[in-house]
Amino acid sequence: MAGRKPTKVGKLRKAGAAKSVRTGKARFEPWSPAEVEEAFTRFARANPAPKGELGHRDPYTLLVAVVLSAQATDVGVNKATPALFAVADTPAKMVALGEAHLREMIKTIGLYRNKAKNLIALSERLIAEHGGKVPSTRAALEALPGVGRKTANVVLNTAFGEPVIAVDTHLFRLANRTGLAAGKNPLEVEQGLERAVPERFKRHAHHWLILHGRYVCKARAPDCPRCLISDLCRWPEKTV
Secondary structure (H helix, E strand, C coil): CCCCCCCHHHHHHHCCCCCCEEECCEEECCCCHHHHHHHHHHHHHHCCCCCCCCCCCCHHHHHHHHHHHCCCCHHHHHHHHHHHHHHCCCHHHHHHHCHHHHHHHHCCCCCHHHHHHHHHHHHHHHHHHHCCCCCCCHHHHHCCCCCCHHHHHHHHHHHHCCCCCCCCHHHHHHHHHHCCCCCCCHHHHHHHHHHHCCHHHHHHHHHHHHHHHHHCCCCCCCCHHHCCCCCCCCCCCCCC
């Protein structure tokens, strides 16, 4: 009997490495460069210019929104920031607003007390050390109160067009579930994606993957029938 004709995915997978990748309790065959290229080609075709969902006007309001979004939803942050940015959309105005008033304006957001403290402190730092401007380097961003690597990467990517990848909860889950870039922590996943994603896709990779994880590859009920990369995905429990 003649053998089956290789599928497109089979041909793409043939170029993959021999070693398997451990993701949770499972071992997945790593994605080949051709498969990664195919996945991001599909993302780019479906959404050529992806956008983040946090409302902002400029690098400073983006920084504020991302700090507020830690352990909170973008929807919740977007409900609070229009009123906030109407009165405090610069570091100087934020400092003038003061921590007590800021707390009142963001009290619907989780961890609002600590976030208010950090936003006043980082605004003061921006005025004192950066002329009231948001710096465009990771080191300078991470030196600001309340700013970690993920926040810095979001600002670098969205505000300054840097081809960096910010790993949030959605992206971390997707990268491990699909086997695209398995890692025990966000930094490992980020580094795996930096190695795997072709340079021409890195500018938008962050948004494609986060949006896909948020709306398709969801935590409790992944919508596999709508997934653009279901045929490439290594997750053994997918529904297609």
